Amino acid sequence: MNLTLQKSTIQKQSVVNITGSxxxxxxxxxxxxxxxxxxxxxxxxxxxxxxxxxxxxxxxxxxxxxxxxxxxxxxxxxxxxxxxxxxxxxxxxxxxxxxxxxxxxxxxxxxxxxxxxxxxxxxxxxxxxxxxxxxxxxxxxxxxxxxxxxxxxxxxxxxxxxxxxxxxxxxxxxxxxxxxxxxxxxxxxxxxxxxxxxxxxxxxxxxxxxxxVESDWSSASYYYSIVALSPVGTEIALSSYKNNSLQGDSVLVDIYEHFGVTSTFNNNTVTLIKESSILQPLSLNLQNAPDIAQTIAVTCFGLGISCNLTGLHTLKIKETDRLVALKTEIEKLGGNIDITDKSLHLHESKSIKKSVPIATYNDHRMAMAFAPLALKNDIIIEHAYVVSKSYPTFWDDLISIGFEITQ
CATH class of the missing domain: 3.65.10.10 (Enolpyruvate transferase domain)
Incomplete structure (x- = not known):
């Protein structure tokens, strides 16, 4: 089933409980x-x-x-x-x-x-x-x-x-x-x-x-992207998360500071706050956290900034070849991206095309990584319920924080 995400503005403050890792x-x-x-x-x-x-x-x-x-x-x-x-x-x-x-x-x-x-x-x-x-x-x-x-x-x-x-x-x-x-x-x-x-x-x-089980940091990545693409002052509290996590994707805390998003831990809850608008190019080696590459690339595209992501050789053997999938879908939206078998380079872009259908390739992360772009323009996610692979309540949780979503 395809879902249409209308251009949305989310609540200033939200709380989301995320399933275990x-x-x-x-x-x-x-x-x-x-x-x-x-x-x-x-x-x-x-x-x-x-x-x-x-x-x-x-x-x-x-x-x-x-x-x-x-x-x-x-x-x-x-x-x-x-x-x-x-x-x-x-x-x-x-x-x-x-x-x-x-x-x-x-x-x-x-x-x-x-x-x-x-x-x-x-x-x-x-x-x-x-x-x-x-x-x-x-x-x-x-x-x-x-x-x-x-x-x-x-x-x-x-x-x-x-x-x-x-x-x-x-x-x-x-x-x-x-x-x-x-x-x-x-x-x-x-x-x-x-x-x-x-x-x-x-x-x-x-x-x-x-x-x-601690909640899943890969799932938290989509909220980091949402906060990064939202106005200064936006807050989302996520549970249950630890400051000393075992999960490699907890590097999100440091990475998203680049986009002006801070993380505060209190009683197994992490609160993400958009403190400032930073629009600087980003270079990262994601060898130790390849599952958040799609989220980061889409965040940069949504903000109109360039990024260089390396250490991505394992993405070719995931649910789909994620590097090729990212290139194809971002270019449909009007972006410009170069890939090798282990890296991607996204060029600066000024706008995002409206109501473009995003193919998900049986890959839950493609559906979730592109969803935050609805904060910038209407977007269609094809076969949207592929998200059940890792996060079955994802669309309901987005609606609860203010996204406008229709079938």
Whole structure:
């Protein structure tokens, strides 16, 4: 379904409650499957987390995780250690184009039994669960941190734990640290020195443990963009957020100061305030937070300023090729953008074309990143409910703060 967002002015002050982080939720769901006395609160209501939870509970042989990339990677590792169980792990047509060879080869070197059912290096996978006793593996570190996290999450259940050597430049370090921090919270010993991560095995966690998931910083990014594109004095309070977040996308706090947006923390709420109008070009390396690249590029376009974003090589293997998608849609709106396979350069622009339909490419972040432009002009978001992948109540929440949205 397409939604039309009329040119809107939002309320001067608003409050929004955002669902738990998809990244934290999916890690904790896997750990809960390994350690059933773990309780999780404020779990994400995203499609991805619901698919992950369902896949971990099902007894079916064929498990279809649709577009959920994190679930595909984490479940590949999880099912490889489920002794005596055989599953076929598959997904959408796009999922069958997303590479998984690096993770599969790492698991195979630990002793896992995994076969490709269609194309070499890609899902669907046939996995026969078994006990893995090898404990040393090397992995290319510059492709996706989810491969690394998948191995770390099952490491506790490997007979001899895990010694993981990372080769090359490490991408998305905050996501690796998030995984290690969650392991630490349930009592798992680990170390991350230079390019070697070691995780000790444990048979069980002591007593019942409850962990609360922080709200999703990627979802918060759209409100940072909204405040940046609003008049000075606009405020939005978001919950539940911590000042010392494990999530890499919490760098939004520093990045959006460039646009005159300040962040104040109080009792697990962060309040965003537009303090001033700063219209300076922006240069950023987003290697550790690639998921907010679309939001930042669209913010700059909405403000009419140029930006140079680098460190974006992982965007090509997401729900769509996000660099090509950004270029196509921003140019439809009248912008001018150059891309390589790992960077984008947006040129200054003076206006935004009215009522342009934005294609979303089955990518939740395309729909949400472009929505704030309704503060500047009418815009149409095609297949708008793709947002359910990570943030099902997004459109309702925008209406609650003053956006005018019709089907």
């Amino acid at each position: 998809k990244s934290e939720s999916n890690r904790l769901l896997l750990l809960q499957a390994l350690f059933p006395n773990l309780t999780i609160e404020n779990i994400s209501n995203s499609d991805d987390s619901q698919l992950m939870a369902k896949a971990l509970k099902t007894e079916s042989v064929v498990i279809d995780i649709h577009h959920a990339g994190t679930a595909m990677r984490f479940l590949t590792a999880y099912f490889s250690i489920q002794e005596g169980r055989e599953v076929i792990l598959t997904g959408s047509d796009r999922m069958k184009e997303r590479p998984i060879k690096i993770l599969v080869e790492a698991l195979q070197s630990l002793g896992a039994h995994i076969e490709y059912l269609e194309n070499e290096g890609f899902p669907p996978l046939k996995i026969k669960g078994k006990k893995l006793s090898n404990n040393k593996v090397s992995l290319q570190a510059n492709v996706s941190s989810q491969y690394i996290s998948a191995l770390l999450l099952i490491a506790t259940k490997l007979e001899n734990g895990l010694k993981l050597t990372l080769e090359g430049e490490i991408t998305s370090v905050p996501y690796i640290n998030m995984t290690l921090s969650l392991l630490d919270e349930i009592g798992v010993e680990s170390s991350f020195n230079d390019n070697v991560i070691t995780v000790k095995p444990i048979s069980d966690i002591q007593s019942n443990k409850t962990l609360t």
